[in-house]
Amino acid sequence: xxxxxxxxxxxxxxxxxxVLLGGGLLAGSLCFGASQxxxxxxxxxxxxxxxxxxIYQLSHFVLLITGLIFAVxxxxxxxxxxxxxxxxxxxxxxxxxxxxxxQIELAWTVIPIxxxxxxxxATARVIHSIQDAQKPASALEVVAIGHQFxxxxxxxxxxxxxxxxxxxxxxxxxxxxxxxxxxxxxxxxHSFWVPQLAGKTDLIPNRVNHMWMDPYQTGVFLGxxxxxxxxxxxxxxxRVYVESSGEFDAWVHAQQQPAVRDExxxxxxxxxxxxxxxxxxxxxxxxxxxxxxxxxxxLMSRHTIASGAAENTxxxxxLWVQTPDAIKPGSLMPAMQLSNPDLDALVDYLVTxx
Amino acid sequence: xxxxxMAIPSAGTAARPWVEVVHxxxxxxxxxxxxxxxxxxxxAFLVVGGIEATIIRIQLIRPHNDFVSPQVFNRMFTMHxxxxxxxxxxxxxxxxxxxxxxxxxxxxxxxxxxxNAFSFWLTAFGGILLYFSFLGGSGLYGAxxxxxxxxxxxxxxxxxxxxPGHSSDYWTIxxxxxxxxxxxxxxxxxxTILCMRCPGMTLNxxxxxxxxxLVMSGMVLIVITPLTAAQIMLLVDxxxxxxxxxxxxxxxxxxxxHFFWIFGHPEVYVLIIPCFxxxxxxxxxxxxxxxxxYPVMVGATxxxxxxxxxxxxxHMFTIGMNSYANSFFTITTMVVGVPTGIKIFNWLGTxxxxxxQFKTPMxxxxxxxxxxxxxxxxxxxxxxxxxxxxxxxxxxxxAHFHYVIVGGILFALFAAFYYWYPKITGRMLxxxxxxFHFWLFLIGFHxxxxxxxxxxxxxxxxxxxxxxxxxGWETLNLIVTIGAFIQGIAILIFVTNLVLSYFKGxxxxxxxxxxxxxxxxxxxxxxxxxxxxxxxxxxxxxxxxLKHPEDPDSxxx
Numbered sequence: 044x045x046x047x048x049x050x051x052x053x054x055x056x057x058x059x060x061x062v063l064l065g066g067g068l069l070a071g072s073l074c075f076g077a078s079q080x081x082x083x084x085x086x087x088x089x090x091x092x093x094x095x096x097x098i099y100q101l102s103h104f105v106l107l108i109t110g111l112i113f114a115v116x117x118x119x120x121x122x123x124x125x126x127x128x129x130x131x132x133x134x135x136x137x138x139x140x141x142x143x144x145x146q147i148e149l150a151w152t153v154i155p156i157x158x159x160x161x162x163x164x165a166t167a168r169v170i171h172s173i174q175d176a177q178k179p180a181s182a183l184e185v186v187a188i189g190h191q192f193x194x195x196x197x198x199x200x201x202x203x204x205x206x207x208x209x210x211x212x213x214x215x216x217x218x219x220x221x222x223x224x225x226x227x228x229x230x231x232x233h234s235f236w237v238p239q240l241a242g243k244t245d246l247i248p249n250r251v252n253h254m255w256m257d258p259y260q261t262g263v264f265l266g267x268x269x270x271x272x273x274x275x276x277x278x279x280x281x282r283v284y285v286e287s288s289g290e291f292d293a294w295v296h297a298q299q300q301p302a303v304r305d306e307x308x309x310x311x312x313x314x315x316x317x318x319x320x321x322x323x324x325x326x327x328x329x330x331x332x333x334x335x336x337x338x339x340x341x342l343m344s345r346h347t348i349a350s351g352a353a354e355n356t357x358x359x360x361x362l363w364v365q366t367p368d369a370i371k372p373g374s375l376m377p378a379m380q381l382s383n384p385d386l387d388a389l390v391d392y393l394v395t396x397x
Numbered sequence: 398x399x400x401x402x403m404a405i406p407s408a409g410t411a412a413r414p415w416v417e418v419v420h421x422x423x424x425x426x427x428x429x430x431x432x433x434x435x436x437x438x439x440x441a442f443l444v445v446g447g448i449e450a451t452i453i454r455i456q457l458i459r460p461h462n463d464f465v466s467p468q469v470f471n472r473m474f475t476m477h478x479x480x481x482x483x484x485x486x487x488x489x490x491x492x493x494x495x496x497x498x499x500x501x502x503x504x505x506x507x508x509x510x511x512x513n514a515f516s517f518w519l520t521a522f523g524g525i526l527l528y529f530s531f532l533g534g535s536g537l538y539g540a541x542x543x544x545x546x547x548x549x550x551x552x553x554x555x556x557x558x559x560x561p562g563h564s565s566d567y568w569t570i571x572x573x574x575x576x577x578x579x580x581x582x583x584x585x586x587x588x589t590i591l592c593m594r595c596p597g598m599t600l601n602x603x604x605x606x607x608x609x610x611l612v613m614s615g616m617v618l619i620v621i622t623p624l625t626a627a628q629i630m631l632l633v634d635x636x637x638x639x640x641x642x643x644x645x646x647x648x649x650x651x652x653x654x655h656f657f658w659i660f661g662h663p664e665v666y667v668l669i670i671p672c673f674x675x676x677x678x679x680x681x682x683x684x685x686x687x688x689x690x691y692p693v694m695v696g697a698t699x700x701x702x703x704x705x706x707x708x709x710x711x712h713m714f715t716i717g718m719n720s721y722a723n724s725f726f727t728i729t730t731m732v733v734g735v736p737t738g739i740k741i742f743n744w745l746g747t748x749x750x751x752x753x754q755f756k757t758p759m760x761x762x763x764x765x766x767x768x769x770x771x772x773x774x775x776x777x778x779x780x781x782x783x784x785x786x787x788x789x790x791x792x793x794x795x796a797h798f799h800y801v802i803v804g805g806i807l808f809a810l811f812a813a814f815y816y817w818y819p820k821i822t823g824r825m826l827x828x829x830x831x832x833f834h835f836w837l838f839l840i841g842f843h844x845x846x847x848x849x850x851x852x853x854x855x856x857x858x859x860x861x862x863x864x865x866x867x868x869g870w871e872t873l874n875l876i877v878t879i880g881a882f883i884q885g886i887a888i889l890i891f892v893t894n895l896v897l898s899y900f901k902g903x904x905x906x907x908x909x910x911x912x913x914x915x916x917x918x919x920x921x922x923x924x925x926x927x928x929x930x931x932x933x934x935x936x937x938x939x940x941x942x943l944k945h946p947e948d949p950d951s952x953x954x
Binding site: 083084085086087088095097098101102105106108109112113116117119120123124127128129130137138139140141142143144147148151152155156159162163165166167169170171173174175226230231232234236238241242243244245247248249250252253265266267268269270271272273274275276277278280372373 | 466467468471545547551552553554559644645647648649650651684685686687689690691692693715716717719720723724727728731732734735738739741742743745746748749750751752753754755763766767770771774775777778781782783784785786787788789790791854855856858859860861862863864865867868869870945948950953954
C-alpha cells in the first residue's frame with residue numbers, strides 16, 4: 044500500500060514539473076509567435092539588426108549548452124529520487140556508507156571547466172565583434188542624451204535636434220549605413236534598449252558611451268529606458284523609425300527647416316513666448332531656446348508626446364499642458380495653469396509646429 | 398560522548414511577570430536566545446517584505462493600473478529589496494548560525510556573548526531605522542517618505558539633487574548600522590569556530606555547517622567594508638559637500654556601482670553559502686548516508702568565496718566597459734559555476750545509493766536542488782556579456798535572482814525550519830501542514846518565477862510601475878501575480894504551522910531525525926550552556942559512532 048502511494052506521489056510530482064516546464068515553454072513560444080509584427084512586441088528573439096542578431100545566435104548556443112546540462116542533471120536528480128527512495132522492505136537497515144570518490148570528483152570538475160572554456164570563447168568572439176566594430180565613413184552619427192524622463196536626439200552633422208523618436212536609415216548589407224550612437228546623460232543613469240536592434244547600453248552622467256545598430260528592415264521598433272532613473276522611469280519610452288533613404292532624406296529636410304510661422308495663431312505664440320514655456324523648450328527661429336525639455340520646433344512631426352506616454356493629438360496636448368500628471372504623474376513638466384482661452388490659443392499654436 | 402541527562406536546574410516555569418520575561422530576552426547574551434531573536438525578527442520582516450511584494454504585483458496585474466502611484470511603487474520595490482536582503486535573509490541566516498554553530502561544535506556559547514547581543518541589536522535598530530523613514534523621511538522638504546532609489550541606490554539618483562529630504566539617509570544609515578552588526582557577528586562566528594571546538598573536533602571533523610559559516614563570515618568581513626565605505630562617502634556627498642558620486646561636480650556614477658557590486662555580488666554568496674550548509678546537513682540525514690566528498694565540499698566553498706570576489710562587474714555589463722573588462726568578468730562569472738556545480742553533484746552523490754526519506758525538510762531540499770540548478774543555468778546565460786546586454790535590467794534578471802533567493806535560499810531556509818524547529822522548540826512541526834506548505838509554495842513559486850522570465854525576453858524592463866498593453870506582457874504579468882498570491886497562501890500555512898505546532902506539536906525528543914551531529918545529543922530545547930560536560934568526538938558524525946559502535950566513522954577518516 045505504502046509503496047504504491049509513494050510511487051503515485053513521485054509520479055504526480057514528475058508530472059507536475061513536466062507540466063510546469065511545458066507550460067512555460069508553450070507560453071513562451073506563443074508569445075514569440077505573436078511577435079511577427081516588429082512594432083508590437085520588442086522580443087529579443089526577433090532581431091532586425093546585426094548586434095541583436097549576433098546576440099540572438101549566441102543565445103542559441105548558450106541555451107543549447109545550458110539545456111543539455113539541465114537535461115543531464117535533472118535526469119540524474121529524478122533518477123536518484125525515484126531509485127533510492129526509502130522502501131518499506133528496507134526496514135531499519137542503513138544503506139552502505141560511502142564517503143566519496145576522487146575519480147568521480149575529478150570528472151565532474153574537469154568536464155564543467157571544459158564547458159566554461161567553450162562558452163567563454165564563443166562569448167568573447169561576440170563581445171569583440173560588437174564592441175570593437177569599426178565605424179564606417181557612411182555611418183549616421185547621433186548623440187542620444189537621457190533626461191528625466193525623455194530622450195533627446197541630436198544629429199550633429201545634420202544640425203537636427205529632436206526628442207523621443209529616433210529616425211535612422213535602413214542599412215543595406217552591401218552598402219551598410221549603420222547608426223552610431225554617442226550616449227550621454229543630463230541627470231541620472233538611463234539605458235537605451237531597443238531589443239530588436241541591439242543590446243542595451245547605459246547613459247551615465249559624466250561619461251561617454253557608445254553603441255551602434257544597422258537595422259536591415261524598415262518599420263517602427265519599440266524600446267524604453269531600462270535603467271531605473273526616477274519617478275517616471277516606466278514612461279520613458281523609445282521609438283526607432285527605420286526608414287529608406289528617400290523617407291529619411293525627406294524627414295531630414297523637414298527637420299532642418301525653421302519652425303512654421305503662422306500668423307493665424309500669433310495669440311498662442313505670444314502665450315508660449317511670454318510664459319515659462321520658453322525656460323525649458325526651444326522652438327527654432329523664435330525667442331524660445333530652453334534646453335531642459337524637448338525641442339518643439341517640429342513637435343507635430345512626432346507621433347507621441349511625453350516620451351511615448353500619449354499619442355500626439357490636440358486633445359492630449361491640451362491635457363498635457365494643463366495637467367501633465369493625468370498622463371505622466373511625477374514628470375518634470377509643470378502644470379501651466381493657463382486660462383482656458385490662453386490654453387486653447389496655445390494648443391492651436393502648438394499644432395501648427397509641423 | 399557526553400551525557401545529556403545531567404539535570405540542570407530549571408529556570409522556574411512558574412508564572413513570572415511579563416516584564417521580567419521581556420527583560421530577560423532583551424538583556425540575554427545566550428546564543429540560542431539571540432538566535433531565536435534573529436529568526437523571529439527576520440520572520441516579521443519577511444511578512445513586511447512580502448506585503449510590499451504583493452503591492453508590487455497587484456499594481457502590475459494589468460497595464461496602466463493605478464492601484465498605487467509611481468512614487469509609492471518606487472518606494473515599494475526599494476523597500477522590498479532592501480528589507481529582504483538586509484533584514485530578512487541576513488538576520489535569519491545569522492540566527493541559524495548563532496543557534497547551531499556552538500551546538501554543533503560542542504561549545505557552550507559563542508566566543509563573545511556580549512558582542513553577539515550587541516550585533517543583534519545593531520541589526521535590529523538598522524531595520525527599525527529603515528522603516529522609521531516612513532515617518533521621518535520627508536524631513537522639512539515634504540519630499541516623500543521612504544527611500545525610492547532602488548536597493549542599489551545608484552549615483553547620482555541618491556544624491557541630494559535627485560533625492561531631497563531624508564529618505565535616502567535612512568536607507569544609508571540603516572545599512573551602515575546593520576552592517577556593523579553583521580561584521581560583529583562574523584567576527585564572533587570566526588572566533589567561535591576557530592577557538593571553541595570541543596576536544597577531538599579538528600577542522601577536518603567539523604560539520605560542514607560550521608565550515609560553511611566560517612567561509613561566509615570571512616566573506617562578510619571582506620565585503621561589508623566597501624559597502625560601509627560607499628555609504629560614508631554618500632553621506633559626505635549629501636551633507637559635507639563631497640563630490641565622490643556627484644556627477645554634476647565631476648564625481649563618478651560608476652565608482653558607486655563598483656563599490657556597491659563588489660559588496661553586492663559576494664553578498665549573494667554570503668546568503669547562499671549558509672544555505673549550502675543547511676543542504677549539507679539535511680540531505681545526508683534523510684538519505685541515510687554521510688556527505689559525499691567532504692573535503693571537496695569544503696574546497697569548493699572556499700573556491701566559490703575567492704572567485705566570487707572577482708565577478709562583481711557582471712552586474713555592470715551595460716555601463717559601457719571595454720571589451721577586455723567584459724571578457725574578464727564573463728570568464729570569472731562562468732568559473733564560479735564550476736565549484737557550484739561540484740556542490741550539486743556531491744549532493745546528488747550523497748543521495749545516490751541512499752534510502753531517501755521524503756520528510757518535509759527533504760522535500761524542500763530536493764526543491765532547492767532543482768531550482769538552484771535552473772538558477773545557475775540562467776546565471777550562465779547572464780554571465781555571457783552580450784546575452785546580458787539583452788537580459789540585464791529586464792524581468793529576466795528579476796526572475797533569475799528570485800530563483801536564487803526564493804527558489805534557493807528560501808527553500809533551503811524552509812528545510813532548515815522543518816529540520817531544526819524540533820530542536821529549538823522541543824516540538825515537531827506538523828508534517829501534514831508541512832506537505833501542504835511545500836506543494837503549494839512549489840506551485841506558486843513556479844507559476845510566478847518560471848513565467849516571469851518571459852516578459853524580460855519580450856523587452857519588459859524591471860522597476861516600471863506600469864507598462865503598455867503589449868501582446869504577451871499582459872497575460873504573463875497576470876499569471877505572475879496569481880502565482881504570487883499562491884505563494885502568499887503557502888506562507889500563511891507555514892506561519893500557522895509554526896504557531897500551532899509550538900503549542901500542539903508532537904514532542905520531539907532529543908533526536909527525532911536519527912541524525913549524527915552534536916546538537917541532537919542534547920535535549921530539545923537544549924539546556925542553558927548546552928552541554929553539561931563538554932563532548933569529545935572522534936569523527937565527523939559523533940552520533941553515528943555512538944549508534945554504531947561496531948562500525949564507527951572514526952575507523953575510516
